[in-house]
Amino acid sequence: MHMKHVELLTAKQVERVHEAALWVLENVGILAHHAPAREVFKAHGCSVDLDGLVKFPPEVVAKYLQICPTSFTFHGRDPQYDRTIPDCGPVVVTGSSAPNVVDPATGVERRATSTDIANIAHLINELKGFDIFSISTLADDAPPGQFSLSRFYPALKNCLKPVRSNTPDMDDLRQVIRLGELIAGGADAYRERPVINHHYCPMVSPLTMDVDSTEAVMYLTERGLPVYTTVVPNAGLTSPMTLMGTLIVGNAEFLAITVFQQMVREGTPIIYASLPTVADMRTGAYAPGAIETGMLCMAQAQLGHFYNVPTGGYIGLTNAHSNDAQSGYETGMNTLGAVLAGATLLNMGGLFSSLMAFDFGKAVVDDEIALMNKRVVRGLEFSEDNLALEVIAQAGPGGDFMKSKHTKSLMKTTALFPKVADRGMRAQWEAAGRPDAQSRARAVARGILSQPNSAVWAPELDAQIRAEFPGLIAGEATWVEAEGDA
């Protein structure tokens, strides 16, 4: 039984947003920079002018929209971690591709390396709130020609959960797919269970399709490999200064890329994923932690229900530069809004400074926020049994419930037990040296990362991969203790 979803728009308003997006696609159009993409649009009923402006007749959009699958599956190295949305939702994903990491030993922000990716993969593999590891950082130590390999190899090697990320060009994409085939045990086996889940942002707001990401999406879609996209309108800069106008630009972009993928290969699974923001017009600053991002994500979840496709996106990011109150309320409030509205994919974990830096403590706090959100979705668990009338009668007025068998049988499952949140008395907290949430979170990360990683694959497979890609980085999780942490 699913809980009732929060709806910010009426059914009529949702229909109007859909119509408005169709109007944009028919009358304003989408500028497609990638020539083969223009050909796809032209061959399937769109008009395309010499500059690459694509216009979509509403019946063409309707035709391809209706053949969209209603679910999307992420595959992990271990099938027990496969996740299908919307049914397994909310599925929680790390934030991705930050150039920097907060050094776990020194606390100083620096360029991230492949070793950081290995450590993060190990951590995410163990944190129960996370379902998918979207490769959190870049690898500054990547050898020439192995930019993406230096990210995917340590990620996949150290994590059994589905791994997700992007590649900057076709050479990198082919290399990464080859890595996936080696892991799966051949091209056919990989097609059966593609353990790499690709993601791109081919739509550049407003209403433009790029070259490189479009090419990658087309290549993967043609081959039936999993790939989904995110639309990223930014109110006041790349979309109108109203939430409704921004919703419509994003919806038109979603429809365009979705129709495109169906034209390339009918029945391709998709996700209505987005990162809608409202620019801080005082300076033009990017504000993914703004409450309006959550509101737009909620509205997009409604549209996703209207189209019967899974929804979500980058929700729960923060502008904060440390694991402080801002970091907590921006991630917490926005993700809660999204799950209440029925979004089932949350790209939320581990990043500070608007996707610029990964922090191990932040990932642990976000794991806890993710578990809280999942608890909300589990709901009140209405059942006749759960009304507990007999137990109420047994205890009677003035009685207590602590000694009842009923309590004992349910005390470990009714409520979530947070690892970071402190529920002790103030005196105990003071005696412990007044640890804040960040230091408690870092202790959790330390506890996990100081243990060996059982997710690492067999030495034979590793040797095979290393033989195929000479000069590959080590990709091993090696945790360095901070001074005073031990």
Place this chain on the structure above:
Amino acid sequence: MGNEATYEQLKQSIVDQDEDAVLEAVNKALAEGVDPRDVINNGLLPGLNVIGEQFECEDIFLPELMQAALAFQAAMTVLEPKIKEAGGAEQKKGTIVIGTVKGDLHSIGKNILKLLFETSGFEVHDLGIDVDLFKFIDKANEVNADIIAISALLTTTLIGQRDVIDALKDQGTRDKYKVIVGGGATTKEWADSIGADGWSGSAYDAVVLAGKLVS
């Protein structure tokens, strides 16, 4: 003097971010026989100074700063030919080649900066988006640029900034230009690590930075 009222009107029209009023005030001043250079230096630029101060203390927002800059630019299209006619040399602070790195189509930050550079007296050559590294270098060579300014929003294409600097080094022309980097994916540490001559977190500060680099 005696042109105080005219200068005040010019200044106020910029402060009001009103392009029509700016053009009206400029044409009126020219009709009154005011030297076009005085129109700029005693009227329009003091207006822009006020705008800059208001922006810094958040009395006005980015779109208002942009509108004032656009109004100033509109005035310059009238004033520049007059200055040339009179045989006056353009006062140019320096020449800048600007663009967004290869693989990246994001242009808004770059366009804001371009406008502010132009408003501040730089000659700007905009190469647009998705710019190949050699296009930066060839253009800089062609226009004898002082500064190459490279924008990047996507973290995965960020290395395009380093590629330009490395290519300049390979060609032995690194010292010919100041290279500045910026955009959502960049940090000061990144700029330092790739050997850039400067970095700025905002378009407004980038103009100050460029001014220092050419002085």
